[in-house]
Amino acid sequence: METRTKDTVSGNIIDEIIARHRGKPGMLLTTLEEVQEQNQFKYLPGETLAEIAGKLKIPYTQVYSVATFYSYFNLKPQGKHAIVVCRGTACHTKGSKALLDDIAANLGIHRDDNDTDSSYTTPDNLFTIRTVACFGQCAQSPVVEVDGVIHSNVNSRKLQTMLHRVRGEETKKEISYATV
């Protein structure tokens, strides 16, 4: 019998994704991308990587190398909302470290600057904060991405407004679920 944690994607879905891309250029990347999308916490657990390797008959190390090379792929569960702070030189010069510290404090996340892990998720899985080396928009630094939307020239006040808006939307959803 198949034993799975609730946050892994089923073998049938992986089979279906592989079947759609088999033989096409970049199929491993596309497969990983779609399987991650299917995961409710938007990540690729080790057992999923192993399953993909087995189904594609390629070494696990090859799949793991691809998953760790591209920053798009997550090896840890992600929060519902993703906040990505640019830590490139231009953004750093314009205060991105302080913004990152502000976000972490606001969300109650304890970051360790010496920790090489650049992704942190709140215990309620609502927010993940992570960093990126450069968004390629250095002229508008500092740059922060919230749920896929790039915000430029971010300052502390703008940041508070963004977090407040995301939290407000979540509260509204909770209220509407409670009244259904």
Ligand code: FES
């Ligand atoms: S350094 Fe931040 S966008 Fe380039």
